[in-house]
Amino acid sequence: MSATALPPAVVLGAGAWGTALALVLAYRAERVYLWGRDAEAQRRIAADRVNARYLPDVRLPSHIEILEDLALLPAEVRTAVLVTPFQSTREVLSRLRAAAPQVARIACAAKGLEAGTHLTAPQIVAEVCGAGFPVAVLSGPNFALEVAQGLPAAITVAADTAGFGAELLERLYSPRFRPYLSADLTGVAIGGGVKNVLAIAAGISDGLGLGANCRAALITRGLAEITRLGTALGGRPETFMGLSGLGDVVLTCTDDLSRNRRFGLAIGGGQSLAAAREEIGLVEGLVTAGEVVALAARLGIEMPIATQVAATLRGDVTPAEAVAALMSREPGVEARHPH
Incomplete structure (x- = not known):
């Protein structure tokens, strides 16, 4: 903890990324509360001072307090960082508002689009907490393990105020x-969410053994798709060349610490969707892919890579057929001649 301690904060979600962010916050805060939905797991973390399931080699300092019940969150805690799996965002926010109404601002660090609504995290916060409720998005090229180990990293903080x-x-x-x-806010939220779909595509390509050229093409053209969608929703083009766009895309498409990439590797290598899901666990891009394609269709945005990933995840095409469909498209234009 630093010499000039900041007021306490709460991290919602005691997985790998939530625990890593609690460690980051603990450098400056007098106390950080770490809440998780599994009460038994919380008791084990509190007793061992280690999150054995996700970060078994990282000890938690004494001023990270493990919380089982949100109703026990002290009244002075006004800032929350939400790091639960993205599809539980609405439910966890509702629990937080009921149990700890003193929380006055929320930073969202999970990435995705909500199933059925295509909403980003800030939009869900506005629906649950009310328009004008202070909200931020944390997104960038960060693997939880490396952050928890204290290796150098950077992140984008998009805030509405x-x-x-x-x-x-x-x-x-x-x-x-x-x-x-x-x-x-919009650009950072979209970049962080949609890159998981692109990471699955890159994993599929590598699982099929298609080489570095193909992976680089997928990353580059996939980033163009993310940028088209994000700017159509009001995001700024430069955001997608920053940490939460290009940075996060490069990381998750090229390193096997990415669950989304590993999932793509598995199915590209011949594993069934069910077996890959069972082996890897939570893969946010599984839900996000369909939401991205539906949102793009609503807006009239062309996203061929995301479309083929979604079709593969539905079982409509094989990974090899998806790649063939992409490669058989008409030649495109990357930069037009000036008129």
Whole structure:
């Protein structure tokens, strides 16, 4: 903990990323509360001072307090960081509002689009907590294990107000963790969510043994798809060349710590969808792929890579057929001649 301690905060979600962010916050905060939905797992973490399931080699400092019941969150805790699996965002927010109404601002660190609504995290916060409720998005090229180990990393902090953004910069900054401020909530939320679909595509390509050229093409053209969708929704083009766009895409498409990439590798290598799901566990891109394609169709945005990933995940095409469909498309234009 630093010499000038900041007021306490709560992290909602005691998985790998939630635990890693609690460790980051603990560098500056006098106390960090770490809440998880599994009460028995929370008791084990509290007793062992280690999150054995997700980060077994990282000890938690004494001023990270493990919380089983949100109703026991002290009244002075006003800032929450939401890191539960994305599809539980609405349910966890509702629980938080009922049990701890003193929380006055929320930073969302899970990535995706809500099933059935295509909503981003800030949009869900607005529906559950009310329009104007202070909200932020944390997104960037970060694997939880490396952050928890104290290896250097950077993250984008997109906040709807300058005040909340400044607070989060102060809370997150440390000699090993560098936050960058953005005012583009939409762009940062879309980049973080959609890149999981692209990571599955890159994994499929590598699982099929299609080589580095194919992977690079998928990453580049996939980033173009993310940018088209994000700007159509109001995001800024430069956001998608930043940490929460290009940075996150490169990381999750090229490193096997990414569950989404590993899932793609598995099915590209011949595993069934069910077997890959069983082996890897939570893969946010499984739900996000269909939501991205539906949202793009509603907006009239062309996203051929995402479309083929979604078709593969539905079982409509094989991974090899999806690649063949992409390669048989008419030649496209990357940059047009000036008129």
